[in-house]
Amino acid sequence: MEIVSLHIGQAGVQIGSSCWELYCKEHGVLPDGTQAAEPHGNHGNSPGDHGNGPDDHGNPHPIFSETSSGKLVPRSVFLDLEPTIIQAFQCGSHRDLYNPDTMVTGLEDASSLYSQGHYCLGRGMLDEACDVIRRQVEQCEHFQGFMLFSALGGGTGSGFSSLLGHSLNVSYKHCKTRVNVRVFPSPSLSPIVVEPYNGVLGVASGMDYSDAEIYFDNESLYNVCTRYLDIERPSYSDLNSVISQVTASITASYRFDGGIRTDLNTILTNTVPYPRVKFLTATYAPLISPDKASHEPLTVSDMTKACFDQSAKTVSMDWNAGAILSTCVMYRGQVTAGEINSAISDLKSQKSMKFTRWVPSPIKVGHVHTPPTHNGTDLADFQRSACALTNHCGQETLWSGINHRYDLLYSRKAFLHWYHSYGMESDEFACSREELSAVEMDYYYENGGGYGYYHKYRYAEDSEDESEESEDDPYVAKPA
Numbered sequence: 084m085e086i087v088s089l090h091i092g093q094a095g096v097q098i099g100s101s102c103w104e105l106y107c108k109e110h111g112v113l114p115d116g117t118q119a120a121e122p123h124g125n126h127g128n129s130p131g132d133h134g135n136g137p138d139d140h141g142n143p144h145p146i147f148s149e150t151s152s153g154k155l156v157p158r159s160v161f162l163d164l165e166p167t168i169i170q171a172f173q174c175g176s177h178r179d180l181y182n183p184d185t186m187v188t189g190l191e192d193a194s195s196l197y198s199q200g201h202y203c204l205g206r207g208m209l210d211e212a213c214d215v216i217r218r219q220v221e222q223c224e225h226f227q228g229f230m231l232f233s234a235l236g237g238g239t240g241s242g243f244s245s246l247l248g249h250s251l252n253v254s255y256k257h258c259k260t261r262v263n264v265r266v267f268p269s270p271s272l273s274p275i276v277v278e279p280y281n282g283v284l285g286v287a288s289g290m291d292y293s294d295a296e297i298y299f300d301n302e303s304l305y306n307v308c309t310r311y312l313d314i315e316r317p318s319y320s321d322l323n324s325v326i327s328q329v330t331a332s333i334t335a336s337y338r339f340d341g342g343i344r345t346d347l348n349t350i351l352t353n354t355v356p357y358p359r360v361k362f363l364t365a366t367y368a369p370l371i372s373p374d375k376a377s378h379e380p381l382t383v384s385d386m387t388k389a390c391f392d393q394s395a396k397t398v399s400m401d402w403n404a405g406a407i408l409s410t411c412v413m414y415r416g417q418v419t420a421g422e423i424n425s426a427i428s429d430l431k432s433q434k435s436m437k438f439t440r441w442v443p444s445p446i447k448v449g450h451v452h453t454p455p456t457h458n459g460t461d462l463a464d465f466q467r468s469a470c471a472l473t474n475h476c477g478q479e480t481l482w483s484g485i486n487h488r489y490d491l492l493y494s495r496k497a498f499l500h501w502y503h504s505y506g507m508e509s510d511e512f513a514c515s516r517e518e519l520s521a522v523e524m525d526y527y528y529e530n531g532g533g534y535g536y537y538h539k540y541r542y543a544e545d546s547e548d549e550s551e552e553s554e555d556d557p558y559v560a561k562p563a
Contacts, residue, residue: 084337084346085145085223086230087216088159090196091244096161096235100172101323102232102330103157104208105458106179109331110338112146115179116154135187137164145337145370146398148222158219160185162212162247164204164239165192185219187212193238195275199286200242208243213250227337228260228347231293236268236278241285250290259366260347263293264330269302269443270399270484278496279488280512287350287515295351295361297333297472298481299397301324310394311370312461324398324458328453329365330472332413335451341418345449347412352445354409354474360525363472364398369465383422383467384429387412390471391436398481405476405530406437411447416467423448439476478532482523489516 090099106112111119126139145442147155157180163169172178172184189208192213194200220226229251233240245264252259268278275281280467308317338343355361358396368389371379389395393402412425430436438445455468492498493512503509 084225084227085148085158085185086227086334086347087219087223088146088157089216089231090159090161091227091231091233091246091247092239094237094240095169095232095244096163096172098232098266098323098326099159099161100175100177100266101320101458103159103180104177105324105327106157107180108456108458109453110147110155111153112147112180114177116150116156118153118155126296129395130333137140143378145227146334150302155184155370156180157185160187160212160215162187162208162239162243164189164200164208164243166190185215191421192345195236195277195281196238196501196505197242198238198502198507200240200244201246201284201288202242202458202506205239205243205246207542208244209250209385211216213245213254216251217254226258228258228262228294229255230334230347231261231263232265233263235267235282235285236273236275237281240266241281242245245285245288245292248289252292260351262347263289263296264326265296267298267300267398268485268488269300269480270303270488271307272476275499277492279485280498280502281491282351282485282491283519284511284515287518290359290518293361295355295363297363297365299328299365302392303397307395307397308369308461311372312425313372313374314461318448321461324462325367325370327458327544328367328455328462329470330398331377331455332415332468335413335415335453336449339453339557340375341449341452342453343448343450345411347445349449350411350447351471354411354472356442357406358473359388360408360474360529362478362522363474364396364400364478365470365472366392366395366397366467367470369463370395371465371476372461373463374422376465377388378460381467382426382466383414383418383469384426386414386467386469387430388433391430391473399479399484400475400477402475402477404438404480405478405526407437407445408474408476408529409442409445409447410473411449411450412469412471413449414467415451415468416465418450418467420450423450435443475527477528479523479526482526484518486516486519486523489519500513523527 086562092095146158148158169186169188233244235241268282304322305317308314308321335348368386454466457464
């Protein structure tokens with residue numbers, strides 16, 4: 084099963100650079116695309132070998148394609164409306180790894196405006212981008228889906244990514260999985276004044292074009308790097324290294340042997356209860372600096388608990404404000420089934436852990452035998468790791484925060500004339516704000532046990548038709 088990665092805008096391209104460098108390390112791929120004699124791990128396929136043998140379809144690297152000369156080329160597309168970032172990327176250490184035809188740029192920056200990326204500059208680059216993506220998909224024998232990387236604060240990441248998402252939704256209706264990995268606007272650390280506008284418009288317009296959204300924000304990532312990795316002034320490379328570790332854990336089941344496979348389809352099946360309640364937070368453990376590595380215990384139970392620590396969160400939300408709807412914990416390395424079962428039992432027994440009452444088994448577990456590889460020198464090397472993707476009702480605080488910051492600007496109609504000058508109408512602002520209010524209310528009601536916007540309005544007609552049969556059923560949506 085193959086995955087095609089789409090990297091959009093400055094943040095998406097820089098995250099992509101970090102991710103592919105890590106993938107190359109894990110598979111022993113040299114910067115020129117050739118494979119080293121001794122890639123990461125052994126070549127065996129049995130659990131005792133801890134190797135990276137081929138998957139069920141005989142493809143050892145579902146994220147790479149192989150040329151006739153044996154060179155491995157990433158299944159990726161890099162897109163940006165202005166050429167500077169991708170040109171710098173093409174001059175990097177891995178410049179010979181990528182196919183130049185998969186890097187598409189425009190000539191002008193989106194000026195941090197959603198409307199520029201969605202209505203003006205983005206439309207001029209859309210056909211070329213879709214053509215490049217089509218060629219990548221055609222090279223796949225068993226196409227699984229897309230992973231799209233972008234930031235919602237900028238014009239390209241919010242505007243063009245939603246435009247592209249609409250086009251992909253039309254062209255690939257039967258695509259199994261579409262996952263967006265997003266950098267969300269931070270509550271107090273923001274380099275762009277109009278980030279709240281871009282964030283709300285980007286989320287609302289792309290709501291129907293993905294199966295799940297995995298969110299990070301720079302402020303939380305800064306705190307994680309400062310607290311756990313002892314980096315006094317984290318750079319964007321440090322933040323992207325954390326994101327790349329999460330991405331590598333998510334895709335590990337495609338690339339390595341494991342006792343419990345968790346591909347993207349399995350993860351989403353167990354973490355997304357409703358089509359609109361699909362926003363996941365990610366945590367990774369262990370995050371320990373090399374200086375502290377020899378002094379820290381690293382049991383499976385410790386790693387599991389660390390994944391649900393408030394201080395380890397990678398997005399600004401209050402974990403104590405709600406319960407966990409569902410979560411998927413993915414282990415890598417030297418971990419036994421007994422240790423996993425014991426760690427999950429210990430986690431459930433903690434009083435601080437709150438799960439919703441209507442999900443009988445809220446924790447899905449995955450495991451691959453190959454230990455993680457770390458990209459950079461600020462993260463200590465360990466032979467095991469854990470990564471959790473969690474659908475948490477505390478995200479109500481995340482959505483209320485972005486909605487509040489949006490309202491502060493919109494109440495004074497500040498900066499709206501820039502959006503109107505590039506083809507946007509006032510109604511779109513109102514509809515987008517209503518859409519995010521609906522998401523906020525969904526998480527609020529899921530946390531309180533009532534019925535949110537999704538239940539009240541989306542299934543109102545179905546509920547009326549079945550009202551007689553479902554009169555005493557507390558889990559069937561009641562008419563508004």
